[in-house]
Amino acid sequence: MRLASPQIAFAAFAVGLVLVLLVDVGIARIVGVPLMFAGILLGVAAIATPEFLAGDREQRHLLDGDNSRDRDQHAAGHEPGGE
Numbered sequence: 750m751r752l753a754s755p756q757i758a759f760a761a762f763a764v765g766l767v768l769v770l771l772v773d774v775g776i777a778r779i780v781g782v783p784l785m786f787a788g789i790l791l792g793v794a795a796i797a798t799p800e801f802l803a804g805d806r807e808q809r810h811l812l813d814g815d816n817s818r819d820r821d822q823h824a825a826g827h828e829p830g831g832e
Contacts, residue, residue: 755795762788 765784768777795801 755792758788758791758795760788761785761791 761784765781765786765788768781768784772781
């Protein structure tokens with residue numbers, strides 16, 4: 750199981766938000782604020798995974814056709830259409 754999954758990020762943020770907004774005890778803010786920051790950071794890490802970004806790249810190829818793949822290969826130093 751990956752540590753940076755979107756479900757864990759959302760859960761950490763939601764628990765921190767509930768603690769900060771609904772519980773009127775000082776310790777709740779001490780625990781809640783770091784949980785909200787952890788949720789944000791885990792969310793960013795979940796989005797920045799190669800699997801997530803590869804899905805975006807595949808969807809872009811389907812929408813744009815083969816031209817964007819050729820541009821990506823050219824930017825990476827490969828010749829378009831060649832292996």
